[in-house]
Amino acid sequence: MEQDTAARTPLTLLGLGAMGTALARAWLAAGHPLTVWNRTAARAAPVAADGARVAGTAAEAVAASGLVVTCLLDDASVRQALADADLTGRDLVNLTTSTPGQARALADWAHQRGARLLDGGIMAVPPMIGVASSGGYVFYSGSRDLFEVHRGVLAVPADTRYVGADPGFAALHDVALLSAMTGMFAGVAHAFALIRREEIPPKDFAPLLEGWLTGMAPFVHLAAAQLASGDYVTGTGSNLAMMVAANETLLTTAREQGVSTELLTPYLDLMARRLADGHAAESDTGVIDLLLR
């Protein structure tokens, strides 16, 4: 995180939920003059006590600063909040979780109303905001020049990662990482379910899970190299023929332990399909091709 003490940019923040409040506190702590608005006015009281100016309406908040950040529930709430505001000449930074398509459409919508838009995807939870060592960061996409203009103030709450001129790219990176996390959580849920009825303390099992998942994580680099070359065999240590055979053990163990296989079977079925298509010597990188429609 950076903190440009020489230039304390005034800015407006719409949205004081858990994340918006954390962002507000970080900017106030760094000395940036901050105007805030929240649909439920009472939620502004804590940041007002920290020095934020509270606007009565979203339009009034937008009028207060050239840089306007939105951190609201979803795309629809951003459109609603900005509906009556004059966006002429404003630089909007949308930190609301969106789809790539929503981000692109919002950039067009903002442009038609005389504003420029950067879209962001927050890879952090509220306690990580404003904490330099937390590892949290925010993806940004849209105009590189616009990003550079506001880079200093945007870097106050969390590190920044610019990922391209396409306004949808921040959302795409965000959702891709969240999707991978969802798959990991599904695996963790299944693993805990397998041991749940045994005398294995979950607290003893948790470090084993963490270590194994951490050890397996570098597979992403093999997958990336294989996708780049189109050769899914070179570098493969565990081939599909072996893994599909081993998958029977995973399924049978689940049944023995009285655990549903519903989290496992979608992925195992794809592996079996790829094997049936004649790719026994590959890693499971080929499953990625089966997902593309």
Ligand code: FVH
């Ligand atoms: N909190 C988290 O862990 C994640 C981390 C990654 C990024 N997400 C995204 O950040 C956006 C905001 O999340 P949040 O945690 O602040 O969410 P809430 O605490 O539920 O606050 C929601 C705010 O949105 C306002 N709001 C909702 N609907 C409307 C509307 N129609 N018009 C205007 N404002 C609206 C709500 O206002 P109120 O309920 O207090 O009146 C809150 O300010 C989000 O995209 C996450 O996916 C957070």
